[in-house]
Amino acid sequence: MISETLVWLIPLPPLLAFFLIVVFTNRNKALSHWLALIAAGLSWAISMVIFGRAVRTEGLAEHPFAHAIDWLPTGTTSLKIGIQIDPLSAVVLFFVAITVLMIFIYSTGYHNYGQPAGQHDRKGLPPEGAEVKDAKGKLVKVPSIEPMYSRFFALISLFAFAMFLLVVTDNLLTLYVGWEIMGLCSYLLIGFWYAKESARKAMIKAFLTTRVGDVFMLLGLAALYALTGTLNYQEILGNPAVLEQLAGTLSPVFSLSWAALIGLLIFIGTVGKSAQFPLHIWLPDAMEGPTPVSAMIHAATMVSAGVYLVIRFFPLLSAGWEPGGTLTTPMLVMGIIGSFTAIFAATIAVAQNDIKRVLAFSTISQLGYMIAALGVGAYAAAAFHLVTHAFFKALLFLGSGSIIHGMEHGIFHTGEHIDPQNMLNMGGLRKKMPITFWTFLIGGLALSGFPLITAGFWSKDEILSGAFKGGQMGVFITLALAALLTAFYTARQITLTFLGKPRSKAAEHAQESKWTMTAPLAILSVFAIGAGWAGIPADFPGLGGLLPNWFEEFVGSMLHFEHVESVHSLVPLITSLVVALGGLALGWVVYKGLQKPVDPLEKSLGGLHTVLKNKYYIDEFYQAAFIRPALWLADVFTYKFLDQTIIDGVLHGIARFGVWLGNGLRNIIDLPVVNGAGDNAARGTRGLGLYLRSRQSGRIQQYMVIAISLLVLAGLVIYFTVGLG
Amino acid sequence: MIPLSWYLIAAAALFCIGLVGVLSRKSAVSILMCVELMLNAVNINLVAFWHYHSQLQGVSQVAPQVFVAIVFIVAAAEVAIGLALIISAYRRRETSVVDEMTLLKG
């Protein structure tokens, strides 16, 4: 089939699977997961075919696989819906398809497919385990299957659909559609165990926080459409005339150029989605969801989508910038926010004890890396790190899920009441869970940038050398420090989890997970190592030139800059060697002999550790600065003042007047016959009370009245001020 | 030989009546009826503009006709669902007074 048709087909299988599972097969767990798996497999297969063809196509950047049809007519023009595969979307498609498929396979194991249903399991809560009789007739507790198994697969299928849609689309509008569907899915998936209050809070937090970014992004979209009349990538980003015009005209805000303003607005969307400071707070809480969800959100899809967006819009963000020249405003902002986020999140990760939270902050930090790389103009390096990071971070998340599973097994066995996610309770899992250990080790080394063999080294090295070559010393030093911290907390995590002696009985009885969980780990670890070889710089001492630097050529062809030849300086290389090895060694030394579940840093860092552990109190700050005032406004101003005082007050006033009048008349007439003034007063009060009570329900129409009244008011104001034009 | 504005004003009147009804009727069925009035007002506008447009172009215009047809379809769907909901709510809660359906109240 021709490539364009195939690309159209990529997002469809997961969508189809979603509908089929929701409508038909949600009672049958096996059928549901097979549907989802087959759909993910189909999308994966088509993606690989497309990727293969894209790699072999000459000049793909100028002539991408593209096709579009009219979608919504808007007067004389029409909004189009279409697909486009260029080098950037091809590589993103590559890693998305693989990680998604792996996560799907892993999920069957993670949700205990094949295990009995638990006697006490309820929908909306994690399975608590089932009691079954073993061969000797003794009651033992074993893991039980997730009660909402089908629902999970339906939701992640929808999620996968949205991600594929976002990758293959050729315009911002469809990208935004995919973006928002993912927002919805992440909301539903984070709150998958909705009976837990923490999960409910986390889901709302994630949804609202990302929404803040999305609103700004939508504004950027609208501005872009208003100025250029199109949202197609090629027509905006591939057209120097449009970019020049946008960069040359001033917008009304802060005397930024339109390109800078739109770039910043779109970047704020990324800040929300990719959890950059100051909108990073939702991501650690998103750990409330099941582990495959964390991997989906953190590695394969949602957060990558944010970075993908800014990489995609790099030509707009950097409009007016030449390599080596002064940075544009959006690039400067990205450099600052990215490098700050990188080090900020890395410091927090050092003090976390929950295995998934460490990874969450590590993700934030690594995404900061990519953003910072873009800020200094290291375009290909950012894309490269996006790809390698997706592989090793998915590996780490899935690995941590496997660890938690193993620990839960131990807890079932011993009946201890400890947190299976707390690393301080682990230790010595290396012997119990060998496959998980080795794959986790590979992922961890890749994350910390272990020299030469791991993918993370190559991509991180490129970012560091990009910052160094670009002359951005502040960014360079910050990122190097962040890399040191990264290596440190990775070593801490591996040492606490796998090395040493078990620090709890549960850890002693942990057990390796099933093959459905370990096989994806093994496959991902291959990529966590191998993906780096696609991008070894040609001028790297010793190794450079053995393999062509395929990645930079392929993705770099997206930009229209002249290729700048530069000498590979040894400074960034030595820096990355030192920070990676030094951090790893330091982490190992500090944590290797830990006996009791207490963090030795707690003593040596003192108050600082508490600050880090509480994530710099940013959540508390937001609570005090934004959420409380908003609640206060809603409660006191809107409800008590507007609703109860003004609206009800007017109505009550009229009613009271009526009651008063009636009472008055009646008293005058009745006075000679009955001196029942007290009686009537009581009756009046009672009537008023009844009336008041009836006012307290069903307000929807009143709200509509207010809306219409405001509309009328606006109409009157226009009529009397502007006139009829 | 009727001015276009007559139709528009008639439609505006019908729309406002429907709006008042939606805002002030108590029972859900009545509210649905008033929504139908509002939809009809919209349709009067659409048909009037269809006539106007066809007159300008000299040929019958298809787009407004499609629009009107779709408004009909939406109205039918809305009534089907709305009435089913009302019947269902009535059965369960023995009321079709909107004021008394406050289960979703926070």
Added chain:
Amino acid sequence: MSGLQVVFLIAAAVTIFSGVMVVASRKMMHSALWLILSLMGVAVLFGSLQAGFFAIVQILVYIGAISILIIFTVMLTRRMMDEGHPGLIKGWWLPALMGVILFGLLAVFISTWDNFQVMLNELPANPENLAGFGAALVDPAGYVIPFEVASVLLLAALVGAIYIAVEGKEKAG
């Protein structure tokens, strides 16, 4: 004043008066009957615009189907509705006031805008071109997607309505 104008004025007056009665009637059954009259008036307005097809559709769909459905619902739920409840909420004067002002604004806007003062003349032969309309609905270059989507919507509404209204055994009580 031409004959057509007289027809228009009568039809519009009937439509609007019955509209008012729909809102103002105390009994819902009366409202429903007034609604039918109002819809009939709208059909006449359609006819006066030479949209005979839509006039017929209006009668078939609105009066034949929707009104009958509404009347059935009124009868099914009438026990609650008949007595003891005034039809309007307390404080109905506020929406009524707003409606009047809104109408006043709209009327002023409409009657002062020159383009709206165009006389609607009689269209040439075959004004509706129903064959063309039908062809456009199933033409891939025309409106086949909206048309199909609308059919799916209708189907979904049907299924949904049945699902909602059928009392499931496990849900009873």
